[in-house]
């Protein structure tokens with residue numbers, strides 16, 4: 346089987362490298378020739394632990410290559426994984442134009458049977474449109490199949506998620522498609538879940554929205570903890586020990602971000618509403634998430650009162666650790682609000698600085714980027730922690746305290762122990778606990 350992976354974003358790069366690692370011959374393709382040029386010269390366009398090594402090893406073994414020539418790549422492929430972006434329209438719905446473009450390219454190059462696999466997150470019923478588009482534009486009477494194989498990769502652990510999946514959803518409508526796709530994932534036989542295509546498409550949106558709901562739920566509970574003596578970490582632990590609930594994704598904080606949850610929950614709301622389903626449960630989860638920014642700003646004001654000209658260190662810009670991704674990161678809205686209030690910001694992130702500079706250009710004395718958390722903290726009136734990078738847990742807090750103008754820490758991710766911080770002489774604020 347020759348496999349083409351169209352789109353070399355997070356999903357495409359990991360899928361291409363992962364499928365090659367499973368022993369398949371894979372070509373990753375993207376219409377962005379410059380990007381392909383960089384990949385071919387060994388520059389991985391994203392920061393994802395383990396990905397560089399996986400790509401290098403499989404390119405070296407001759408199983409993986411990349412190309413910007415989409416037509417020949419599609420013609421040559423037996424199976425085409427579609428991994429292009431499905432960004433968000435202003436109304437929350439997914440912009441499917443890139444999927445349509447690829448469908449038309451596939452139609453142009455359909456000279457023998459091919460299996461087209463949707464990997465990008467798409468609204469339920471998208472396969473119907475891909476099938477129709479290919480059917481309308483194909484130039485020969487060649488048969489083809491569509492399948493849905495949603496990805497469940499988490500940024501920061503995407504390689505390991507690909508190679509050690511909890512489940513692999515295979516949404517198909519023919520035996521031929523089922524056999525091909527199950528064959529590709531033969532190594533994970535016991536993890537395969539075969540469904541129809543609508544079901545597979547919906548499993549993806551339903552999973553992400555449920556996880557987002559879980560986070561908003563614990564954030565809601567943390568609001569109650571803040572007004573009482575309850576401790577949200579212990580509430581989550583106590584809840585999570587019930588296997589029906591489970592402890593994961595019950596970490597209270599500044600809210601979920603990234604390219605998936607915020608977009609997917611809005612997309613599912615739109616899908617449901619278009620079908621006449623009342624989606625207020627998910628709308629409320631999304632609103633609770635949005636409200637986290639206000640909560641953080643309130644905490645900063647509780648500590649500093651007037652924010653104008655106050656120096657604030659911000660540690661952590663990425664939407665979560667182990668990634669340079671800042672898409673929909675809560676840090677963006679928090680920084681925007683602090684800038685609006687006239688605060689002077691000193692920012693640090695181990696990986697995401699370059700990306701954040703594209704959103705907020707450095708401005709001496711007002712918004713600056715630093716190469717270490719210690720430099721960022723120098724002379725500040727408060728330190729705001731927004732991403733739980735491991736290196737922050739190991740900070741030499743004595744050293745930090747020595748350089749800060751006021752030893753105040755606002756910990757948006759609950760990475761420090763309140764008692765220990767207070768013992769060190771910090772005024773310490775965290776989420777849902779005293």
Ligand code: UGA
Nearest residue numbers: 496497498499500594595596598600601602603605664665
């Ligand atoms: C998410 C899903 O976890 C993946 O299964 C899915 O494949 C992916 O979306 C996708 O659709 O492509 P990802 O966005 O990479 O993965 O990141 P998560 O680890 O799920 O975290 C999302 C956000 O939730 C982060 O901002 C994180 O800080 C926040 N979060 C997570 C919490 O606030 N609390 C938690 O307990 C867990």
